[in-house]
Amino acid sequence: MKFALRLPRSPSHRLSLFARSPSRARVALVATAALALTVLTTNAQVAKNAVREKIAGLELVVLKTGVKEVVTIRGSLAAGDALSPDGHPALADLTGGMLDKGTTKQDKFAIAQLLGNVGATISFGTEPSALNISAKCLRADLPLVLGLIAEQLRSPAFSREEFAKLKQQFAGNYRRQLDETDFRASDSFSRAVYPVGHPNRQAPSAEILASAEKATLEEVQAFHAKYYGPATFRLVLVGDIDPASAKSEVAKVFAGWTGGLRPPTPAPAKPGAVDAARDQNVFMPEKTNLSILWGQATGLRYGDTDTLALRVGTSALGSGFTGRLMANVRDKEGLTYGIGSYVAGDTFVDGDWRIQGNFAPEMLEKGIASTKRQLTEWYTNGITDAELAQRKTGLAGTYKVGLSTTAGMAGTILATLNRELELSFIDQYPARVGALTKEQVNGAIKKHLDPEKMVLVKAGTVPGAR
Amino acid sequence: MKRFSVVLFSALACVALLRAAEKPAAAPIKAEGFSFVKTVGAISEYKLDANGLAVLLLPEHSAPVVTFMVTYRVGSRHEVTGTTGATHLLEHLMFKGSDAYNRGKGTSVDQFLERVGGNYNATTYLDRTNYYAEIGNEHLEGYIAIEADRMRNLWLREEDRKPEMTVVRNEFEIGENDPEQALDKEITAAAFQAHPYHHSTIGWRSDIEKVSIEKLREFYDTFYWPDNATVTIIGDFEPAAGLALVKKYYGAIPKSPKPIPQIYTEEPAQSGPRRVTVRRAGELGVVGIAYKTPAARHADIPALNVLSSILSSGKTSRFYRALTDKNLTLNVSANTGYFHDPSLLNVYANLAPGATHEQVEKLLLAEIDRVKSAGVTAAEVATALGKIKAATAYKRDGYFSIAGNLNEDIAAGDWTLYYTLDAAMAKVTAADVTRVAQQYLDINQSVTGWFIPLAAK
Numbered sequence: 001m002k003f004a005l006r007l008p009r010s011p012s013h014r015l016s017l018f019a020r021s022p023s024r025a026r027v028a029l030v031a032t033a034a035l036a037l038t039v040l041t042t043n044a045q046v047a048k049n050a051v052r053e054k055i056a057g058l059e060l061v062v063l064k065t066g067v068k069e070v071v072t073i074r075g076s077l078a079a080g081d082a083l084s085p086d087g088h089p090a091l092a093d094l095t096g097g098m099l100d101k102g103t104t105k106q107d108k109f110a111i112a113q114l115l116g117n118v119g120a121t122i123s124f125g126t127e128p129s130a131l132n133i134s135a136k137c138l139r140a141d142l143p144l145v146l147g148l149i150a151e152q153l154r155s156p157a158f159s160r161e162e163f164a165k166l167k168q169q170f171a172g173n174y175r176r177q178l179d180e181t182d183f184r185a186s187d188s189f190s191r192a193v194y195p196v197g198h199p200n201r202q203a204p205s206a207e208i209l210a211s212a213e214k215a216t217l218e219e220v221q222a223f224h225a226k227y228y229g230p231a232t233f234r235l236v237l238v239g240d241i242d243p244a245s246a247k248s249e250v251a252k253v254f255a256g257w258t259g260g261l262r263p264p265t266p267a268p269a270k271p272g273a274v275d276a277a278r279d280q281n282v283f284m285p286e287k288t289n290l291s292i293l294w295g296q297a298t299g300l301r302y303g304d305t306d307t308l309a310l311r312v313g314t315s316a317l318g319s320g321f322t323g324r325l326m327a328n329v330r331d332k333e334g335l336t337y338g339i340g341s342y343v344a345g346d347t348f349v350d351g352d353w354r355i356q357g358n359f360a361p362e363m364l365e366k367g368i369a370s371t372k373r374q375l376t377e378w379y380t381n382g383i384t385d386a387e388l389a390q391r392k393t394g395l396a397g398t399y400k401v402g403l404s405t406t407a408g409m410a411g412t413i414l415a416t417l418n419r420e421l422e423l424s425f426i427d428q429y430p431a432r433v434g435a436l437t438k439e440q441v442n443g444a445i446k447k448h449l450d451p452e453k454m455v456l457v458k459a460g461t462v463p464g465a466r
Numbered sequence: 467m468k469r470f471s472v473v474l475f476s477a478l479a480c481v482a483l484l485r486a487a488e489k490p491a492a493a494p495i496k497a498e499g500f501s502f503v504k505t506v507g508a509i510s511e512y513k514l515d516a517n518g519l520a521v522l523l524l525p526e527h528s529a530p531v532v533t534f535m536v537t538y539r540v541g542s543r544h545e546v547t548g549t550t551g552a553t554h555l556l557e558h559l560m561f562k563g564s565d566a567y568n569r570g571k572g573t574s575v576d577q578f579l580e581r582v583g584g585n586y587n588a589t590t591y592l593d594r595t596n597y598y599a600e601i602g603n604e605h606l607e608g609y610i611a612i613e614a615d616r617m618r619n620l621w622l623r624e625e626d627r628k629p630e631m632t633v634v635r636n637e638f639e640i641g642e643n644d645p646e647q648a649l650d651k652e653i654t655a656a657a658f659q660a661h662p663y664h665h666s667t668i669g670w671r672s673d674i675e676k677v678s679i680e681k682l683r684e685f686y687d688t689f690y691w692p693d694n695a696t697v698t699i700i701g702d703f704e705p706a707a708g709l710a711l712v713k714k715y716y717g718a719i720p721k722s723p724k725p726i727p728q729i730y731t732e733e734p735a736q737s738g739p740r741r742v743t744v745r746r747a748g749e750l751g752v753v754g755i756a757y758k759t760p761a762a763r764h765a766d767i768p769a770l771n772v773l774s775s776i777l778s779s780g781k782t783s784r785f786y787r788a789l790t791d792k793n794l795t796l797n798v799s800a801n802t803g804y805f806h807d808p809s810l811l812n813v814y815a816n817l818a819p820g821a822t823h824e825q826v827e828k829l830l831l832a833e834i835d836r837v838k839s840a841g842v843t844a845a846e847v848a849t850a851l852g853k854i855k856a857a858t859a860y861k862r863d864g865y866f867s868i869a870g871n872l873n874e875d876i877a878a879g880d881w882t883l884y885y886t887l888d889a890a891m892a893k894v895t896a897a898d899v900t901r902v903a904q905q906y907l908d909i910n911q912s913v914t915g916w917f918i919p920l921a922a923k
Contacts, residue, residue, distance in 0.1 A: 018554050018637060018667050019589040066528035069859040100781075112781035116849040119856020138856055168793045172750065172818040176796060179749040179919075181643060239863075286747035286920075288639035321561070321576035334629025337636040360639050363632070390581050397583020401531045401600050405864035460643075 047424040050413065051243045056254035057230030061413050061423070062243040065406060071142050071239035072406035073149070074414040075133035078232035078262055079223075080348075082128045082199030088219070089203035090211035094163075094170060095223045096126040101162040104155040108162070111148060120145050122152070128199045129348035130418070131228075136407070139240045143249050150253035153228060163217045170212045178205060181291035184282045185356075185459035189293040192276040192455040193352050194269050200345045200352070229259025234417045238410040268350040269297035272453030282459035283466055290364055290460030294371065295341075295354030298448050302346045302419040309436055309444035310343060310353070312391050316383040316441075317341045317374065318355060322390065324374045325355065335359065335367040347418050353449055361461050368456070379451055382442030392434055399430045497709040499717060507885040509872075512709060517721040518693030521712055522881060524700040524868065531584075532606050532701035533865040535598035536613055537876045539696075540689035542667040543592050543729055543807065551669015552677050552685050554590040555627075555634050559682065560597065561588070562626040564619040567612050575612045582608070585866060590667055593806040594877035600866050603702045607711050613697075614715035617690055624679045631675060638668050645748050645917045646814055652742040653756050653915040657810055661733040691722035696876050700865045733758075733808065740913040748919030750796070751817040753826045756810040758911040759803055762878035768890040769898040770802040770811060770906065775850040776842050776899065777813070777833070782849060784833045785815070794821040794829065806879050811906065823916045834907050841900035851892060858888045 050063040084091040100122070102108040115122060120137035122145060133153075137145040177183040187202050194201035203211075237246050274297075300307045318325040318341025325339045339357035346352075355375065359367040383391075416425055494502040494510055500521070503511040512521045542553050567573045579586045579599055586599035599609050641647045651666045658664040668674070697716070699708045736758060760766055778785045778800035785798035796816040803809030815826050861867050875883040 018591075019587050067863050070863045072863075108781055109787075113849065116780050116782050117852040119853040119860075136856075136860065138859055165791070165793050168818060168820075169790075169796065172793075172796045175749045175819060176816065179645065284747075288642040289636065320580045322580045330633055332629065334632035335636075337633050337640060358636060358640055360632075360636050363636070390577075394580050394583040397581075397602050397605070399583070401584040401602060404529050404531060404600075405867070407863070 046426045050423055055247060055251050058233040058235055058254060060250055061236045062241055062246050063238045064241050064243060065239055067239050067406055069138050069240050070406055071137055071139055071241055072410045073135035073237055074410040075235040076130040076414060076418060079131040079227040080126050080129040083227055083263055088211045089208050091215060091219060091223050093126045094215050095220045096124050096131050097166045098156045098158060098220060099124045099152045102157040102159060103151045104157055122149055146249050147253045154257055158217055158221050160217055167212050171209055181287055181459045185291040185293045185457050188280055188282050189457045193274060193297045195274050198266055198269050199349050227261055230257050231260030232262050236410045236414045239406040266349055268299035271296045271450060276455060278455055280457045281462045281465040283462055284460050287460040290359050290458055292357050292458050293354050294454055294456045295352055296454045297352050299350050300346060301350050303421050306444040306448060308432060309440045310448055312436055313383055313441040313445045314341050314343055315391055316387040317378045324378060328374055329370045333370055335363050335370055347415055361463050375451055385438055388438050395433045396430050495705050497706060499713050500709055506882045516717050517719055519716050520696040522698040523705050523708055525703060525705055527702050530603050530702050531600060532603045532703050533600045533869045534609055535596055535698045535869045537594050537596045537696045537873050539694050540595055541591050541593040543662045548673060549677055549681055550665045550673040552682055553595055554667055556682050556685055557588050557590045557595050558630045558634055559626055560616055560620060563621050564615055566615050578608060578612060592663055592667060596873050598869055610711050610715050618719055622679055622683045627679045635674050638671055638674060641668060645752050649744050649752050649754050649915050649917040652744055653754050653913045656740045656742045656913045657756050658733055661731050692716055692719050693721040694726045698872060700868050736911050739909050742915040745918045745920055751823055751919055752917035753815045753823055754915040755813045756913045757907050759811045759906050760808050762804045763880055766902050769894045769902040771891055772850045772894045773899050773903055774800040774802045775853060776846045788829055788833050793818050794826055804874060806877060837903045838907060842896050844896050847896045854891050
């Protein structure tokens with residue numbers, strides 16, 4: 001779900017604005033985007049300045065920053081898609097979808113009116129391992145927004161009429177996604193690299209649509225009762241906040257809430273463990289652009305020893321215009337608008353390593369050949385001293401510039417909690433990167449990746465395919 | 467009526483409170499070689515006397531970072547048949563280097579900015595092209611030096627155009643994959659028959675492929691001059707030092723030898739509704755309706771913005787209640803154009819499975835008619851103003867956000883809209899909204915488009 005608020009002067013012809021760099025949602029392009037961190041000052045000392053406490057059974061972090069008036073809220077709860085019962089993959093998403101459809105106290109229009117009057121937003125969305133909460137408001141409206149978040153999480157109305165509507169909306173939005181080459185590539189890639197039962201493996205679209213069709217309100221209510229509760233709830237408040245007031249407000253609105261269930265950690269996916277074709281086509285007619293994903297499971301979580309080294313090495317291959325992929329496949333050879341490499345899906349569980357790119361059908365063969373050359377050279381000979389030095393200074397700069405918005409800071413803090421790392425990790429991060437050696441970086445690449453076991457997925461009008 | 471007055475007063479008071487929270491600009495400084503132009507809000511404008519370069523300064527010291535942006539007042543509205551997309555292609559070529567700064571020397575803009583770390587990009591739109599970076603303040607001089615150099619010293623080589631053309635063509639192809647974007651291009655082209663807003667900023671495919679390096683050079687030599695640009699510095703810097711850097715690197719560049727060409731083509735009056743259809747492979751349909759609206763500087767834009775919000779922003783909006791909540795659409799957006807010349811208020815409705823184009827179009831028009839005949843309520847205006855008030859604060863959450871908003875105001879032709887538009891919106895009444903709905907949501911001044919998905923062959 002998206003924020004409903006639009007800035008008044010947001011260009012209406014947003015569809016036709018063109019940027020030199022593809023959006024970061026498409027590929028990781030900014031020099032250290034794969035390593036993104038956020039700080040407000042050079043030595044922000046997040047760990048020292050943030051208040052981190054267990055309140056009303058949930059984990060709360062509050063950080064006051066220099067911004068005026070604005071507060072950003074981020075939260076997560078272990079109620080993601082992976083917790084949907086076997087054979088019923090849409091259930092977690094449908095449960096999350098009922099949160100903004102009214103509560104036992106007021107209907108969805110009344111809640112929307114309260115938020116709209118003060119320009120505040122609250123949205124919920126599910127990902128494989130979590131239900132995510134995202135909100136933004138002015139300082140004075142924080143009690144209102146916290147109260148509504150609590151009300152929506154704790155006591156959804158579960159109206160039969162709203163549930164019937166939601167099922168149709170779910171099916172419509174899902175079908176809209178099926179029209180996107182990026183989505184189709186990602187969907188197939190997940191089943192090609194993650195084994196059955198792994199949280200990052202997406203169910204096939206037919207199963208998801210069938211699940212939504214057959215889901216009952218009682219099943220959604222049962223899912224809510226089982227997984228929604230403070231035991232796995234992490235809440236982060238960043239911006240123009242008085243921490244003491246915020247803490248007491250959180251304690252008040254979540255008082256008496258119980259429940260929540262931490263899922264067991266799955267066994268890490270072994271690279272190449274899935275018996276899937278190494279070269280897959282997802283044919284979509286009349287598409288002028290193809291999306292490709294090329295990679296493998298790593299078996300690594302974000303906090304594992306080699307992950308940082310692997311991420312730095314990966315950024316030298318595919319982050320920014322000086323990364324090898326953009327410098328060669330795009331800038332030198334003109335084969336694509338966007339291509340990059342990054343590590344994904346490793347916040348809650350072990351993740352994957354991937355190259356993501358776009359090619360016109362007539363450029364596909366050349367584009368893949370060029371990408372393979374870069375991948376092979378990078379894997380075989382590793383990154384150079386100069387590349388490592390550049391990534392280190394780039395990271396230091398990005399650390400300083402950082403995500404200097406409340407949204408960036410809140411997102412980083414929540415990710416750090418979900419990675420089960422201490423907040424001091426944020427402060428130590430540049431030093432950790434600075435201490436990496438070329439041998440560590442290249443060693444991690446060799447140890448955890450194997451191009452022979454990688455899967456290539458092409459989604460779009462693949463020449464010669466049907 | 468009484469209730470409305472109270473709500474409006476409250477909204478105005480809140481806007482005033484937010485303004486008070488923003489630091490006032492420091493007194494203008496005297497910097498040799500610059501003329502002080504004006505201060506509005508926290509932003510001061512100067513002009514570099516030597517060449518007419520406009521400079522906007524917004525010092526803010528909450529973080530040791532700075533955003534530097536140069537906005538050229540050239541966009542796709544300056545293109546003609548055969549050169550559509552040239553502004554955008556040139557923007558890409560601006561990263562290919564110069565004698566002083568290039569990849570071979572290890573000094574290219576990409577190498578510099580990715581070495582020092584930060585966020586950077588360049589974008590092209592209907593009225594402007596901008597280049598910007600958010601970096602540590604100690605790197606400001608290095609970036610200004612590169613940015614100033616490429617204003618006049620860019621390499622423009624055929625060997626760079628060839629591979630970049632296919633890059634841009636792939637960008638075009640990615641856009642064509644998107645049903646709403648494909649429909650938007652056709653609706654806009656039907657709405658503007660004479661004015662260059664007719665074509666999308668990405669350009670027509672054949673022009674992207676065939677525009678020559680000579681034409682691109684001509685474009686560069688016509689529009690990339692200091693007297694056609696505004697540089698903006700936001701963040702942790704001292705105004706005197708910032709101006710000194712601007713003078714050091716931009717001061718020696720002469721002003722344009724010829725007057726910058728002005729667009730004088732006006733769209734002739736439309737005399738009836740227009741329709742377009744796009745049939746392509748796809749999953750679900752789209753209905754779009756676009757109405758002619760005035761330029762960004764026009765006094766009716768604030769009320770049109772409030773109208774757009776009432777129509778489509780959030781669950782309380784008219785379109786949500788009439789369509790999305792009834793499972794006829796997945797979402798409906800309404801946005802008022804904010805451009806240098808008269809543009810469009812666009813409504814786009816993504817159809818839900820089972821809904822028909824006829825049904826959705828009819829309901830969209832019924833809602834629009836209801837606004838025109840019965841007007842909007844004070845409560846709806848109050849909600850829109852609440853969102854605007856909050857948006858005023860949100861847009862200051864990060865220097866990049868400020869730069870992005872300011873960039874569109876510069877392009878619109880008056881950067882002070884950054885402040886005055888919000889203030890004007892806070893004064894909008896229900897009567898204003900009803901009046902602009904009646905005036906501009908005129909079916910005879912509209913284009914309706916359908917994206918009809920075709921089943922896979």
